[in-house]
Amino acid sequence: MAGDDQAVDAVLKVRDLAVDFKTDTGLTHALMGVGFEVPRGKVTAIVGESGSGKSVTANCIMRIIQPPGRIVDGSIDFAPKGMDPFEIVSLTKKDPRLQELRGGLISMVFQEPMTALSPVYKVGNQVAEAILCHRKVSRGQAWREAAEMLERVGIDDIDRRIQMYPFEFSGGMRQRVVIAMALVCHPEVLICDEPTTALDVTIQAEILTLIKDLQRELGNSVIFITHDLGVVAQIADQVVVMYQGRVLEIGTVRQVLKQPVHPYTKGLLAAIPGLAPKGERLATIATVVGDADITTPFPMQTLADGRQVSLPPELGGAQQA
Amino acid sequence: MRSYILTRIAGLIPTLAIISVIIFIVIQLPEGDIVSSMLDRLQAQGVDTSEEYVQNLRAQYNLDKPMVIQYFYWAGNFLTGDMGYSYLFSRPVNELVWERLGYTLSITISALFFTWLVALPVGIYSALRQYTIGDYLMTTLALVGLATPPFLLALIFMHIGFEWFGISTGGLFSPEFEDASWSFAKFADMLAHIWLPMVIVGAGGAAFTMRILRANLLDELNKPYVVTARAKGVRPAKLVIKYPVRIAINPFISNIGLMLPALISGEALVGMVMGLPTIGPLLLQSLLNQDMFLAGSMLMWLAILVVFGILLSDLLLAWVDPRIRFE
Ligand SMILES: Nc1ncnc2c1ncn2[C@@H]1O[C@H](COP(=O)(O)OP(=O)(O)OP(=O)(O)O)[C@@H](O)[C@H]1O
Ligand SMILES: [Mg+2]
Numbered sequence: 001m002a003g004d005d006q007a008v009d010a011v012l013k014v015r016d017l018a019v020d021f022k023t024d025t026g027l028t029h030a031l032m033g034v035g036f037e038v039p040r041g042k043v044t045a046i047v048g049e050s051g052s053g054k055s056v057t058a059n060c061i062m063r064i065i066q067p068p069g070r071i072v073d074g075s076i077d078f079a080p081k082g083m084d085p086f087e088i089v090s091l092t093k094k095d096p097r098l099q100e101l102r103g104g105l106i107s108m109v110f111q112e113p114m115t116a117l118s119p120v121y122k123v124g125n126q127v128a129e130a131i132l133c134h135r136k137v138s139r140g141q142a143w144r145e146a147a148e149m150l151e152r153v154g155i156d157d158i159d160r161r162i163q164m165y166p167f168e169f170s171g172g173m174r175q176r177v178v179i180a181m182a183l184v185c186h187p188e189v190l191i192c193d194e195p196t197t198a199l200d201v202t203i204q205a206e207i208l209t210l211i212k213d214l215q216r217e218l219g220n221s222v223i224f225i226t227h228d229l230g231v232v233a234q235i236a237d238q239v240v241v242m243y244q245g246r247v248l249e250i251g252t253v254r255q256v257l258k259q260p261v262h263p264y265t266k267g268l269l270a271a272i273p274g275l276a277p278k279g280e281r282l283a284t285i286a287t288v289v290g291d292a293d294i295t296t297p298f299p300m301q302t303l304a305d306g307r308q309v310s311l312p313p314e315l316g317g318a319q320q321a
Numbered sequence: 322m323r324s325y326i327l328t329r330i331a332g333l334i335p336t337l338a339i340i341s342v343i344i345f346i347v348i349q350l351p352e353g354d355i356v357s358s359m360l361d362r363l364q365a366q367g368v369d370t371s372e373e374y375v376q377n378l379r380a381q382y383n384l385d386k387p388m389v390i391q392y393f394y395w396a397g398n399f400l401t402g403d404m405g406y407s408y409l410f411s412r413p414v415n416e417l418v419w420e421r422l423g424y425t426l427s428i429t430i431s432a433l434f435f436t437w438l439v440a441l442p443v444g445i446y447s448a449l450r451q452y453t454i455g456d457y458l459m460t461t462l463a464l465v466g467l468a469t470p471p472f473l474l475a476l477i478f479m480h481i482g483f484e485w486f487g488i489s490t491g492g493l494f495s496p497e498f499e500d501a502s503w504s505f506a507k508f509a510d511m512l513a514h515i516w517l518p519m520v521i522v523g524a525g526g527a528a529f530t531m532r533i534l535r536a537n538l539l540d541e542l543n544k545p546y547v548v549t550a551r552a553k554g555v556r557p558a559k560l561v562i563k564y565p566v567r568i569a570i571n572p573f574i575s576n577i578g579l580m581l582p583a584l585i586s587g588e589a590l591v592g593m594v595m596g597l598p599t600i601g602p603l604l605l606q607s608l609l610n611q612d613m614f615l616a617g618s619m620l621m622w623l624a625i626l627v628v629f630g631i632l633l634s635d636l637l638l639a640w641v642d643p644r645i646r647f648e
Contacts, residue, residue: 064551066543103554110552115545118564119644126550133554165643181553 010079011188011221012038012061017074017089019056019065019245030056030069032245032297038189043215043222045232045253047268048242049285054225057242058191061223062102063088080105080188104134107182109211111194113175117166123150124162127181134185149180153210172203176210183214190215191223196231208235229272233257241265246297251307261309263292322646325639329632340624341399345392348613348620354384355408358611395614399621405614409607414618417603422622424493425592425600428515429584429626432523433577439527444534445566451539459531466528471587474521475594491596493518518597522587526580534569541565575638578631585623 019031031053038044046054059065061076071089078101079085091098107130110116117126127146131137137145147158153176155161166174175195182190192211196204212235215222224235232239232253239256241249241264249262260266267285293312300308356378363370379385383394398405404414443463447456469477482488492499493514498507541547547564555563589601596602600619607615639645 062552064548099554099556101554102552108549108552110545110549112545116549118546118550118568120567120642121563129550129555130553133556165647167644168647178549181549 008037009040010037011040012079012223013075013077014038014057014061015075015077017057017060017076018072019053019060020070020072022068022070030245031060031074034074034242034245034247035300036240036247036250038221038223039238040221041219042237043212043224043235044238044240045224045226045236046240046242047225047227047229047232049227049268051244052242053245054242055193056245058108058193058223058225061088061189061191062106062108063091063098064102078105078188100134103130103182103187104185105187106189106191107185107187108191108193109175109178109182109195111197113171113178113195113198116178117174119165119167121165122162123164123166123169123177126166127162127177127184130181130184146180146184149184150177153177153180153183153214154206155180171199172207175199175203175207179207179210179214183218183220186218187220189221189223191225193225194227195224197226197228204231211235229257229269241268243294247300247308247310248294249307249309250300251305251309255305255307261303261307262294262311263289263315264294322639325646326636329635333628333632336628337625340628341396341621342392344617344620344624345395348608348611348617349388351611355382355611355613356384359408395617399618404618407607407612407615409610409612409615414615417615418600418618418622421598421600421603422619424598425585425588426626428518428522428588428592428597428599429581431515431519432526432584432588433580435519435523436526436530436580437573439523440530440534441570443527444531445538445561447531447535448538448542449561451535463528463532466524467532469524470590471521471525472590472594474524475518475591478517478521479595493597493599518588518591518595521591521595522584525587526584530573534573537569537572538565541569544568571638571642574641575634577637578627578634581627581630585627 014037015035017031017034018029021028021030034053034057036044036046046057048054056065056069059069060071065071074089076088077085078088083105086097088101091101117123124143124146127150128139128142131142131145132139135142143162147162150162151158155173155176161169166177169177179195190211195211196207199207208231211222211224222235224231226232236253239249239251239253240247241256241262243264249256249260249265251261256265257269260269264285267283267288270283270288271285292315296312298310298312300310302308356375359378360370360375376385383391386394395405402415404418406412407414407417410417443459447459450456479491493511494507495510495514498510501507542565544565547560550560550564585600588599589604591597592599592601593605600623604616604619606612607619
């Protein structure tokens with residue numbers, strides 16, 4: 001609703017985003033009309049099963065979709081602090097704002113810390129490069145700032161470690177390096193694409209706390225991609241539920257996790273071990289969803305409590321125009 | 322790193338010793354020896370050869386001693402820089418080999434550079450523009466290059482040069498410089514000639530390297546570390562070179578040494594076809610005539626070149642790839 005739109009200070013507004021992948025087997029519609037907003041200074045979680053289009057959405061925001069993928073429709077309005085707002089999808093390759101965007105205004109932490117860094121360059125080189133890509137500073141200055149940021153993400157003995165190669169680091173430490181690399185230019189938005197999936201549980205908790213703490217300190221916005229609803233509860237302010245290239249439900253953490261409206265969201269929650277009553281068989285998403293139609297793209301509607309949901313008409317959804 | 326280098330260098334000594342034994346055995350394998358082929362010649366010329374003369378000759382070449390002793394004479398002399406005497410040319414082997422070895426080395430090394438100069442940009446282009454017309458064109462050219470043996474390529478080039486341009490493309494020098502002593506003009510003349518054998522010897526390797534580089538690069542292009550660097554804001558041209566290409570070329574650096582034997586044997590054939598003053602034609606001649614000191618020395622030198630080439634490429638790889646260095 002127009003009134004709500006103005007009430008929320010959104011750093012990113014994604015609208016009707018559509019992405020196709022042209023492969024040997026035909027055209028895949030990876031995203032079909034994805035829309036959501038990222039409130040400034042908050043953590044927005046995107047949840048959904050594998051293949052629902054979470055990573056593709058993130059890559060669109062960074063404009064790093066590679067062929068055979070192509071953004072075929074939609075817009076992403078970006079309103080960084082102290083800069084004129086601009087639209088991301090229509091930026092041409094030569095536009096200096098595109099380069100500024102990647103790693104400068106928006107940066108990204110990926111799922112695979114073991115392979116996210118090049119094995120042949122020192123950790124310091126790779127973190128300092130992020131600075132050198134965006135600011136005119138000397139190499140020495142860039143390395144000093146890299147060292148500061150690495151210490152801030154919890155890497156000690158920095159004079160020695162900064163000269164080491166990624167393969168001399170553990171997975172958790174590598175992910176800290178990637179986080180330092182992402183934050184060293186103080187971006188407006190940090191996108192984390194399943195940053196803890198590949199790590200063991202104790203390290204997972206540490207990394208989550210680190211991301212949350214740094215977000216509070218630096219005041220940036222975070223898009224946190226995960227399929228772990230436990231993590232969502234811990235870290236997020238707002239949740240976007242995706243399924244098969246579409247958004248099914250958007251709401252606050254409390255709304256989505258405590259009183260889900262969409263049958264698919266209900267199914268996701270029921271399938272979490274630990275939430276189901278003891279001794280009972282764990283429900284699958286399919287049994288909870290039942291006969292409800294979750295594949296047809298019904299229009300998004302805003303409910304009285306402010307959440308947005310795409311419901312079939314028989315469950316109270318708006319009729320299609 | 323230092324201990325790695327030292328171990329590798331120490332490892333060369335037994336390798337070369339074993340190679341020298343094998344070479345020695347191989348050149349002794351055919352029936353007869355230098356003296357018998359010498360006698361054949363002398364008798365054909367009607368020269369009378371007494372029993373005593375034969376004995377003397379045998380003693381002069383140490384052929385009357387057991388094989389093992391003969392080997393140590395040969396190997397020992399080789400180490401002190403005396404490669405023996407070529408009966409075929411009636412000159413010390415030292416005089417015959419050095420210059421030719423120099424030309425062989427020049428052609429081989431320049432062929433190696435040519436290989437890289439062509440394969441690197443073309444391989445990168447082909448990978449980045451996969452399945453475009455340009456890529457298909459390069460692929461076709463590479464397959465033709467791979468399927469054409471160097472000696473055939475040499476014949477084709479010489480034919481084209483002679484028929485269409487009326488120039489003789491054989492040799493490394495124009496006739497007026499053939500016997501001239503070294504001068505800047507002679508050097509320039511050599512450069513004007515050496516490019517053709519360089520291209521011919523390097524063509525196959527360039528085609529091969531380009532194809533493998535393309536495949537390696539396609540594997541690397543979408544690796545997570547490349548995506549991370551792209552998301553960090555590294556500019557496209559720098560991104561490709563600094564990240565995926567840097568990794569994709571590593572296997573080739575270690576392969577430089579392994580490419581040397583192919584280049585050297587390719588050069589030997591091309592050298593014969595084009596009449597180059599290199600090792601190849603001389604080696605063939607010496608083997609046919611059982612001129613064992615000449616053949617043995619040349620084989621030994623080629624082996625030394627290859628072994629040092631492999632060492633150099635391994636050290637180079639350790640230098641560019643920290644993962645090797647830290648093992
Ligand atoms: N390189 C590609 N080539 C072809 N199709 C692709 C490619 N990348 C993504 N897709 C398509 O986009 C869809 C969404 O992929 P995406 O990676 O965004 O899923 P995801 O939600 O991030 O899943 P996961 O939780 O497994 O990371 C996939 O189902 C696939 O059909
Ligand atoms: Mg993903």
